[in-house]
Amino acid sequence: MKVTVTPKVLEWFKKEIVLEPGQGIRFFGKVYGSTQVHEGFSVGMSVDLPERVMFQETIDGVLFFIDKNDDWFFRGYDVVVDYDEELHEPTYIFSEEA
Template sequence: MKLTITPEAQEWFKRELELVEGQGIKFYGKVYGKTQVHDGFSVGMAVDSPESPLVKTMIDDQLFYIEEADEWFFKGYDLVVDYDSELDEPKYDFNQV
């Protein structure tokens, strides 16, 4: 499983979220919503401190990660976090591995 953050998405996170040392941006599965691969679940994100990261990506001292506890949601897929300029928010694409 890979976690990819596009440059446009990374700029949005840098602009919109404030992190203190030791924190990162966590992606997780949450109840309600829909993704291209899950009905009834959507991708959540939060500023948090990693405990047991399954996968992590560092870009310009900014940490992005998925915890081991959320492997069930992302298993079998790479997650690409991109930016939707019309909605001014991140968008999430799942690519089967």
């Protein structure tokens, strides 16, 4: 599993989300919506403290992570987190793991 955060959405996160020391942006699977590979589930995000991390990366001082509880949602996929210019919010693009 690989998660790529584009520079454009990184700037959005830095402008829109306030993080206290030790906190990061957690991506998780949630009921409702869909992705290219999930029907009835979409990506949620929250400000959280990493505990049982299966993926983490700090980019320009911002921690992004996925908890082991969300292995079911992300296992076998690479995800690009990008910025949707029309909706002015993050968008998530899934592809099979390379």
